[in-house]
Amino acid sequence: MKADIVIVGGGPAGLAAAIAAAKEDSNLNILILERDRELGGILNQCIHNGFGLHTFNEELTGPEYAARFEEQLDGLGIRYMLDTMVLDVASSVVTAVNSKEGVFTVDCGAVVLCMGCRERPRGALNIPGLRPAGVFTAGTAQRLVNIEGFMPGKEVVILGSGDIGLIMARRMTLEGAKVKAVCELMPYSGGLKRNIVQCLDDFDIPLLLSHTVIDIKGKERVTSVVIAEVDEKSKPVPGTEQEIACDTLLLSCGLIPENELSRSAGVKINPATNGPVVNESFETSIPGVFACGNVLHVHDLVDYVSEESGRAGRSAARFVKANKAEEGPVINIKNGNGVRYTVPSFVRLNELEDDLVIRFRSGNVYKDSYINVLFDGETKLHRRKQIITPGEMEQVILKKEELSGAPSEILIEITEN
Amino acid sequence: MEKRELTCINCPMGCRITVTMEGDDIIVIEGNTCKRGFVYATNEVRSPVRTVTTTIKVTGGTVDRVSCKTKEPVPKGRIFEVMEAINKASCKAPIAIGDVLIEDCAGTGIPVIATKVVSPA
Numbered sequence: 101m102k103a104d105i106v107i108v109g110g111g112p113a114g115l116a117a118a119i120a121a122a123k124e125d126s127n128l129n130i131l132i133l134e135r136d137r138e139l140g141g142i143l144n145q146c147i148h149n150g151f152g153l154h155t156f157n158e159e160l161t162g163p164e165y166a167a168r169f170e171e172q173l174d175g176l177g178i179r180y181m182l183d184t185m186v187l188d189v190a191s192s193v194v195t196a197v198n199s200k201e202g203v204f205t206v207d208c209g210a211v212v213l214c215m216g217c218r219e220r221p222r223g224a225l226n227i228p229g230l231r232p233a234g235v236f237t238a239g240t241a242q243r244l245v246n247i248e249g250f251m252p253g254k255e256v257v258i259l260g261s262g263d264i265g266l267i268m269a270r271r272m273t274l275e276g277a278k279v280k281a282v283c284e285l286m287p288y289s290g291g292l293k294r295n296i297v298q299c300l301d302d303f304d305i306p307l308l309l310s311h312t313v314i315d316i317k318g319k320e321r322v323t324s325v326v327i328a329e330v331d332e333k334s335k336p337v338p339g340t341e342q343e344i345a346c347d348t349l350l351l352s353c354g355l356i357p358e359n360e361l362s363r364s365a366g367v368k369i370n371p372a373t374n375g376p377v378v379n380e381s382f383e384t385s386i387p388g389v390f391a392c393g394n395v396l397h398v399h400d401l402v403d404y405v406s407e408e409s410g411r412a413g414r415s416a417a418r419f420v421k422a423n424k425a426e427e428g429p430v431i432n433i434k435n436g437n438g439v440r441y442t443v444p445s446f447v448r449l450n451e452l453e454d455d456l457v458i459r460f461r462s463g464n465v466y467k468d469s470y471i472n473v474l475f476d477g478e479t480k481l482h483r484r485k486q487i488i489t490p491g492e493m494e495q496v497i498l499k500k501e502e503l504s505g506a507p508s509e510i511l512i513e514i515t516e517n
Numbered sequence: 518m519e520k521r522e523l524t525c526i527n528c529p530m531g532c533r534i535t536v537t538m539e540g541d542d543i544i545v546i547e548g549n550t551c552k553r554g555f556v557y558a559t560n561e562v563r564s565p566v567r568t569v570t571t572t573i574k575v576t577g578g579t580v581d582r583v584s585c586k587t588k589e590p591v592p593k594g595r596i597f598e599v600m601e602a603i604n605k606a607s608c609k610a611p612i613a614i615g616d617v618l619i620e621d622c623a624g625t626g627i628p629v630i631a632t633k634v635v636s637p638a
Binding site for chain 2: 274
């Protein structure tokens with residue numbers, strides 16, 4: 101099989117990348133390989149609303165947001181294969197398998213990695229206790245309730261206050277379950293404020309900050325969990341233990357970009373994001389291999405995934421056409437105080453489409469502080485922010501003209517004043 | 518006088534807002550640090566509404582459930598009545614996005630519409 105661009109994954113990132121590439125050049129032969137039975141990825145099970153405010157200026161549910169992109173995909177005649185698992189990625193050949201074709205290869209000009217992320221499961225969290233049924237990741241429970249139509253339990257404790265956990269607290273409550281508590285190890289929630297209010301406060305579900313699960317009880321099925329307060333070092337505080345009777349424990353303890361294919365392809369990974377290191381065009385360390393969406397860094401808003409993936413798709417289209425700009429200056433983007441990572445990691449000035457959008461996350465909660473952008477040590481931007489939290493992605497936008505002086509380094513930092 | 522405690526949802530600050538009420542009248546709104554918080558608190562105490570999103574049973578389709586939502590937000594106090602009405606209902610494939618699945622859900626005057634396509638089996 102042959103294709104100009106192979107897109108690995110047909111979720112929000114893959115859809116947006118494919119559409120943007122086809123719009124950049126309608127002659128390109130684009131192929132999406134998707135392992136699920138339908139396109140749309142995680143959006144299919146995110147039946148709640150709040151998607152699309154930036155992209156469409158209206159509030160859509162996940163399936164509606166996906167459908168908008170699928171309509172465009174059909175309109176552009178972009179090919180896709182479902183129930184197809186990619187096994188291996190190299191810069192000019194992708195190996196995949198499905199029930200009809202068996203193992204097959206696609207020779208291609210460029211690859212866009214759009215595999216998304218996975219939830220951190222119990223095995224990665226080191227929760228002590230027995231191993232009964234009734235422990236699910238929040239996303240698994242979401243799929244069971246919203247797509248399969250099964251309720252995973254009746255009395256629920258949720259560990260972790262990520263957005264999926266918060267959304268599932270409301271969802272389980274609406275379907276008649278009793279959500280007894282949401283425990284969060286950190287002293288702050290990793291979820292959006294709106295979700296804390298509308299998913300927990302609306303239903304009087306307690307959010308216990310600086311708390312964790314220290315024991316799971318039950319032989320066949322969960323019968324209770326023991327929770328405790330934790331100190332600054334995340335150690336349980338003796339004497340604060342409480343046993344909560346429940347039949348279900350949901351885990352919403354972070355997402356890990358799914359980069360097995362990227363790693364075996366030899367793509368350089370950023371340890372802060374667990375995603376590929378990319379430049380302004382969302383190109384990885386392997387020329388012709390691009391990455392976007394949650395496989396690159398975990399997003400809070402799908403709208404940003406679509407926007408970044410559009411850039412990645414257009415870049416892949418230009419790569420295939422060998423429309424390379426002349427080599428020019430390279431600007432490195434460095435993480436300063438309080439900044440965990442930035443995307444992109446560096447910028448080739450001549451390849452920059454238009455404005456440079458730098459997205460980043462903080463490592464802590466900062467109140468009444470400043471985001472500073474320094475060009476070779478000289479302050480270019482000093483913007484006050486009432487609050488910065490690790491749970492909400494930040495961005496700075498630099499105009500292309502501002503970069504014309506070609507600094508060798510851009511530093512992003514958070515300071516008190 | 519009654520005091521209502523709210524958390525503003527407009528930004529990550531999540532200001533704790535206290536609204537002092539005398540019957541249905543707002544006496545004072547405190548704790549907000551911007552105008553959006555004032556507007557939010559006013560709406561939340563006067564007429565809080567939420568869009569309900571859930572799934573509804575499907576017969577004759579490729580799947581057994583379809584996702585749906587109330588077309589407009591419904592009064593917050595009636596969420597569980599709306600859920601009960603939706604859980605009792607069922608609909609037939611084929612279904613298109615935006616199809617009205619329940620005309621007037623639980624007497625709110627607000628329809629429930631499909632948010633996903635379901636093809637016939």
